[in-house]
Amino acid sequence: MKILSRIYLILVFIFLYAPIAVMILISFNSGESTTEMQGLSLYWYREMLRDSATLEALRNTLVLSISSAVISTVVGTLAAVGIHRMRNRFLRGAVMSVTNIPMMNPDIVTGISLMLLFVFVGTLLGLESYLSFWTLLIAHVTFNLPYVILSVLPKLKQMDKNIPEAALDLGCTPIQSFFKVELPFIMPGVVTGFIMAFTLSFDDFVISNFTSGSSFETLTIHIYSMIKKSVKPDIYALSTLIFAAVLLLLVVYNMSDRSERADAKTEKRRTLRFRGKEGGAAK
Amino acid sequence: MSMNGKKLIELRGITKSFDGEVVLDNISLDIYEDEFITLLGPSGCGKTTTLRIIGGFESPDSGDVFFDGVRINDTPPYKRHINTVFQRYALFPHLNVYENIAFGLRVAKVKDDEEISNRVREMLEMVNLKGFERRHVTTLSGGQQQRVAIARALINKPRVLLLDEPLGALDLKLRKDMQNELKNMQKRTGITFIYVTHDQEEALSMSDTVVVMNEGSIMQIGTPTDIYNEPKNAYVADFIGESNIVDGVMLDDFSVKMSGQTFVCVDKGFGKNTPVDVVVRPEDVDVVAPESGMLRGKVTSVTFKGVHYEVIVDIGGFKWMIQTTDYVAPDAVIGIDIEPDAIHIMNKSEYSGMFGDYSSFSDELDALSENSEEEED
Numbered sequence: 001m002k003i004l005s006r007i008y009l010i011l012v013f014i015f016l017y018a019p020i021a022v023m024i025l026i027s028f029n030s031g032e033s034t035t036e037m038q039g040l041s042l043y044w045y046r047e048m049l050r051d052s053a054t055l056e057a058l059r060n061t062l063v064l065s066i067s068s069a070v071i072s073t074v075v076g077t078l079a080a081v082g083i084h085r086m087r088n089r090f091l092r093g094a095v096m097s098v099t100n101i102p103m104m105n106p107d108i109v110t111g112i113s114l115m116l117l118f119v120f121v122g123t124l125l126g127l128e129s130y131l132s133f134w135t136l137l138i139a140h141v142t143f144n145l146p147y148v149i150l151s152v153l154p155k156l157k158q159m160d161k162n163i164p165e166a167a168l169d170l171g172c173t174p175i176q177s178f179f180k181v182e183l184p185f186i187m188p189g190v191v192t193g194f195i196m197a198f199t200l201s202f203d204d205f206v207i208s209n210f211t212s213g214s215s216f217e218t219l220t221i222h223i224y225s226m227i228k229k230s231v232k233p234d235i236y237a238l239s240t241l242i243f244a245a246v247l248l249l250l251v252v253y254n255m256s257d258r259s260e261r262a263d264a265k266t267e268k269r270r271t272l273r274f275r276g277k278e279g280g281a282a283k
Numbered sequence: 284m285s286m287n288g289k290k291l292i293e294l295r296g297i298t299k300s301f302d303g304e305v306v307l308d309n310i311s312l313d314i315y316e317d318e319f320i321t322l323l324g325p326s327g328c329g330k331t332t333t334l335r336i337i338g339g340f341e342s343p344d345s346g347d348v349f350f351d352g353v354r355i356n357d358t359p360p361y362k363r364h365i366n367t368v369f370q371r372y373a374l375f376p377h378l379n380v381y382e383n384i385a386f387g388l389r390v391a392k393v394k395d396d397e398e399i400s401n402r403v404r405e406m407l408e409m410v411n412l413k414g415f416e417r418r419h420v421t422t423l424s425g426g427q428q429q430r431v432a433i434a435r436a437l438i439n440k441p442r443v444l445l446l447d448e449p450l451g452a453l454d455l456k457l458r459k460d461m462q463n464e465l466k467n468m469q470k471r472t473g474i475t476f477i478y479v480t481h482d483q484e485e486a487l488s489m490s491d492t493v494v495v496m497n498e499g500s501i502m503q504i505g506t507p508t509d510i511y512n513e514p515k516n517a518y519v520a521d522f523i524g525e526s527n528i529v530d531g532v533m534l535d536d537f538s539v540k541m542s543g544q545t546f547v548c549v550d551k552g553f554g555k556n557t558p559v560d561v562v563v564r565p566e567d568v569d570v571v572a573p574e575s576g577m578l579r580g581k582v583t584s585v586t587f588k589g590v591h592y593e594v595i596v597d598i599g600g601f602k603w604m605i606q607t608t609d610y611v612a613p614d615a616v617i618g619i620d621i622e623p624d625a626i627h628i629m630n631k632s633e634y635s636g637m638f639g640d641y642s643s644f645s646d647e648l649d650a651l652s653e654n655s656e657e658e659e660d
Contacts, residue, residue, distance in 0.1 A: 160369075160371055160373055162369040162370070162371060162373035163373045163375065165340055165360070165367075165369070165373065166367070166369055166373040166374075166375070166435075167375075167386075167390075168339075168340075168359070168360040168361050169338065169360050169361070169365075169366055169367045169436070170361075170366065170386050170387040170390055170435070170436075170439065171361045171387055171390040171391055171439065172361055172390050173359075173361055176390065180386075180390075181375055184375075184377040185375075185376065185377065
């Protein structure tokens with residue numbers, strides 16, 4: 001039984017990672033073939049760095065995903081605080097449903113509807129080109145927002161409501177209380193929200209495809225347009241680099257998470273030890 | 284007593300309701316300088332809401348709050364010379380002990396690091412936490428967190444300290460120690476302490492003044508001895524300690540009839556043949572031989588309590604609680620004697636007949652209801 005379950009596990013992982021492994025391998029191929037390894041080289045990496053269109057698409061994507069992540073983190077955190085403070089339960093429920101809909105909505109619907117809106121507003125304003133970096137940014141902030149709100153809200157709920165009150169009690173104005181006490185408390189949620197927004201924005205294709213004009217090409221759109229012509233291995237090289245970056249981000253994130261957990265563990269142990277001492281002193 | 288001191292806080296006709304439910308119903312209360320005053324009552328009696336109104340975290344629907352003669356209804360908490368020790372401490376988890384205590388000074392823009400460090404050290408000394416400066420607050424035990432919360436609240440030298448059931452989460456031994464420490468701290472600093480608890484023993488042992496509350500109203504205000512010896516009505520008599528509350532008739536001054544017998548008492552001024560509630564504390568009842576007792580009854584249960592036995596006696600259908608150091612056997616018939624000064628007479632009130640009969644008494648039930656009280660508020 002044990003062997004069977006282990007084999008099953010290995011199969012699952014092969015299924016998950018084989019495509020990536022193949023892609024990484026082929027990215028080091030010295031020939032142009034996608035089926036036959038002709039020798040190891042960094043040729044396609046050099047090719048990729050020489051391809052200015054791809055590099056610009058990468059730069060565009062980074063600019064877009066970082067700025068949309070920053071904006072949606074700020075706006076989403078404020079929204080979460082607002083939702084958390086709502087006293088009317090019915091209203092809060094309604095706002096939460098409205099928040100969740102864009103998440104459940106298929107990307108294609110969100111993309112088409114945003115495009116329609118931008119074209120409509122663009123026509124009203126008499127603009128020459130309806131779609132640009134700015135429409136793309138608005139679209140990305142829109143679909144990122146609910147993820148930020150949903151990662152910040154639980155931290156707010158965890159916070160004892162006396163904590164901000166204690167800050168007011170000690171002389172903080174409500175604004176000071178937010179920055180000195182509440183924000184540090186919900187920071188882990190804010191960071192998680194930011195990372196989620198960044199990755200979602202980075203790898204989005206469907207919505208971007210509908211809302212970006214011809215003037216601004218993201219990486220996913222660029223790759224898609226390349227595939228339509230012919231697939232060159234420099235795309236594999238780029239994908240490998242992105243995969244490595246994501247892996248690195250994940251490892252760093254997990255390590256910080258684990259060290260936090262380890263802290264909590266040693267703290268707990270220490271507390272128990274001190275409890276013991278206190279009990280001893282009492283006797 | 285501090286009643287002679289200067290009035291510091293006045294509550295005038297405070298009414299407050301949440302979602303249409305009245306939590307405070309026309310409360311008026313004077314609090315004096317250098318006073319240790321306790322708001323005592325079961326959960327939901329409005330004691331915490333009263334505290335929060337004084338602290339500025341809730342505003343009354345109607346009525347006024349005065350501080351030093353100035354109306355402060357609309358003054359936000361950060362502008363009041365009042366600090367609070369919260370029920371679950373509410374320490375700032377991202378700061379260490381030192382920074383938690385120094386928080387008030389930093390917000391007040393005290394720039395001199397030496398002054399901050401001196402005052403933090405002074406506070407740590409006062410709460411016996413020397414050497415804990417660099418410790419993270421989440422690594423502290425409940426008792427230690429409690430001390431940090433007190434130090435943090437006192438560093439700005441407030442005129443009033445609010446304490447919301449601060450000892451509720453501590454174990455019994457630690458709680459007793461902290462009670463003494465808090466009392467001493469209040470005496471030493473001269474700061475007015477407003478203390479909220481549902482624990483009557485705590486209230487009696489620490490306070491200069493006890494305010495007994497129930498369902499949003501104040502039942503009685505007085506010194507601990509007043510409250511214990513001269514409860515105003517059956518509710519207070521029952522809530523503060525154990526009491527037998529018997530239906531009686533005041534025949535004349537110094538003479539009351541209950542359970543078919545006439546007793547000499549020390550109360551007067553109730554008129555002739557007036558129905559009253561008679562309070563007799565269990566420790567004031569003497570067990571005697573059945574033939575020589577003023578009243579006679581059958582023992583229905585005996586519980587050993589360490590210092591004394593708790594005996595429930597059926598006298599004419601009414602179950603009395605008696606605390607005695609002499610063992611009596613269950614089902615035995617005993618007589619009881621009551622001295623005149625052990626009898627306390629109260630006017631009939633809306634609470635008459637609701638309390639003070641031990642026919643349905645059970646320790647287990649008592650413990651249960653106490654636990655549930657600690658939950659909310």
